[in-house]
Amino acid sequence: MVDQIVNRCRGSPLAASALGSVLRTKATVKEWKAIASRSSICTEETGILPILKLSYNDLPSHMKQCFAFCAVFPKDYKIDVEKLIQLWIANGFIPEHKEDSLETIGQLIFDELASRSFFLDIKESKDFGGYYSMRYYPRTTCKIHDLMHDIAMSVMEKECAITTMKPSQIELLPDTARHLFLSCEETEHILNDSMEERSPAIQTLLCDSYVFSPLQHLSKYNTLHALKLR
Numbered sequence: 001m002v003d004q005i006v007n008r009c010r011g012s013p014l015a016a017s018a019l020g021s022v023l024r025t026k027a028t029v030k031e032w033k034a035i036a037s038r039s040s041i042c043t044e045e046t047g048i049l050p051i052l053k054l055s056y057n058d059l060p061s062h063m064k065q066c067f068a069f070c071a072v073f074p075k076d077y078k079i080d081v082e083k084l085i086q087l088w089i090a091n092g093f094i095p096e097h098k099e100d101s102l103e104t105i106g107q108l109i110f111d112e113l114a115s116r117s118f119f120l121d122i123k124e125s126k127d128f129g130g131y132y133s134m135r136y137y138p139r140t141t142c143k144i145h146d147l148m149h150d151i152a153m154s155v156m157e158k159e160c161a162i163t164t165m166k167p168s169q170i171e172l173l174p175d176t177a178r179h180l181f182l183s184c185e186e187t188e189h190i191l192n193d194s195m196e197e198r199s200p201a202i203q204t205l206l207c208d209s210y211v212f213s214p215l216q217h218l219s220k221y222n223t224l225h226a227l228k229l230r
Helices: 002-009 013-023 029-038 049-057 061-072 081-090 102-115 146-156 187-197
Strands: 120-128 136-143 160-163 179-182 204-207 225-228
Touching: 002 013, 002 029, 013 029, 013 049, 049 146, 061 081, 061 102, 061 146, 061 160, 061 179, 081 102, 081 136, 081 204
Parallel strands: 160 179, 179 204, 204 225
Antiparallel strands: 120 136
């Protein structure tokens, strides 16, 4: 059975790691056969996406939500893990537990997703707290493989909107957008103009650029989770 499963990966380390992370939670021959029957052989046309999608489908529902949400970040973006967990909590993705805090459960979810190769390049560093604090604070960052990001995007479809272009090159934000990532010049003008013309049901607003003018029309979003990344 091992040879049969290995052949499906066609020499891809990421596919092997993703499929292996699924199999390590299966303890019987019957379960391994079920995974073997569900996994498709990687081809030149499909690449390893079928294997990666299988590893995603094997996740519990709350972990699926947590990972799919990461589609809001651009490809190859360095994600702050602590802020990511706070966003999971704010959006209600993390189930409550009597004995553990939401932050603790969120860290466990992240660790499990990382062990399944959904996150990579996990690094710890120290960031300078600023002139007034004069201290360095620990910071953990991670990235998502481009193909894993494609899986998240395929799940979220039009619920995530990422804006990294100049205002003259972008249309108004779509009405289907629930989670926004803005990182470009004149971010506030894009947001203000879009909200004046339309009323997208925004739940998350991430801003990775400097904002020099007030953001208007935000008062009508009582449950908006806004986070300044810079």
